[in-house]
Amino acid sequence: MMDAPATPVRPLILLVDDDAYLLALLANALQASGYDVRLASSAKMAVELLADGSRAPDLALIDMHMPDMNGLQLVHSLSAGQPLPFLMMSASSSEVFVRRAAEQGAVAYLVKPIELAQLVPAVITGIARGREIRALHESETKLTAALLGGRETAMAVGVVMERFHVDSESAFGALRQHARSNQRRLVDVATEFLKNSKVASGIAQRLSGRDSRR
Structure with missing residues (x-):
């Protein structure tokens, strides 16, 4: 039934x-x-x-x-x-x-x-x-929690902001989307981003809208 x-x-x-x-x-x-x-x-x-x-x-x-x-x-x-x-x-x-x-x-x-x-x-x-x-308040709360919870995440958000000229919410969102689509922890993606140009390329695609995956 x-x-x-x-x-x-x-x-x-x-x-x-x-x-x-x-x-x-x-x-x-x-x-x-x-x-x-x-x-x-x-x-x-x-x-x-x-x-x-x-x-x-x-x-x-x-x-x-x-x-x-x-x-x-x-x-x-x-x-x-x-x-x-x-x-x-x-x-x-x-x-x-x-x-x-x-x-x-x-x-x-x-x-x-x-x-x-x-x-x-x-x-x-x-x-x-x-x-x-x-929704904006929830996004800002998640961003604040993530930044407070990990030095690597905070550093990665800062680098994305500077490199791609976006605000903190957009930078954090791109990193989070990349982590979700690859089924990985955000902190691991942030750490790899700081060292790996392939991850940086993926983040750039997300920010430019060329990658539609979620």
């Missing part, structure tokens, strides 16, 4: 606003559009929700002005462990507030009253941008 196909996981949205009516309105609209929703009526409640160890939200919609902690302070608190993609909501369209939200990393700024026709497109864009941010 074949197993039933797994049910796709619905994206999870965290809504944070001290306006109970708006929370309910947005929650109903998002749930009807295929999203799971968690509600927080204060910044303190949002912190508690994310500290309970349950699934992290794919995106947060956060009110700029709340009595116990403003939206930007909340984002700073929630993003301490890993980046939290968020849309900022506010009744003010002040350029100062918009700029502050953008500087903090907001993927969009929604002015109240929020038009429901614009809500879902903004959420779709926010989730996509959030995935990009998290």
Whole structure:
């Protein structure tokens, strides 16, 4: 008997606003559009929700002005462990507030009253941008761990950067791809690269896009 196909996981949205009516309105609209929703009526409640160890939200919609902690302070608190993609909501369209939200990393700024026709497109864009941010964060974390874990790897990344005029992420990615395709440890490939021109040639091909193997 074949197993039933797994049910796709619905994206999870965290809504944070001290306006109970708006929370309910947005929650109903998002749930009807295929999203799971968690509600927080204060910044303190949002912190508690994310500290309970349950699934992290794919995106947060956060009110700029709340009595116990403003939206930007909340984002700073929630993003301490890993980046939290968020849309900022506010009744003010002040350029100062918009700029502050953008500087903090907001993927969009929604002015109240929020038009429901614009809500879902903004959420779709926010989730996509959030995935990009998290992928970059994960890549940077892996790179940092690899560099801290081996002198040879760090040296090889530096040589690749200088020789091929690329950034550290591209250099590390080329070395890692070469190691994976040859079923070898990264540190061994890095050590050989520092001594062997054949490995250097393979890295050059990957950086130039001529080698499509993964």
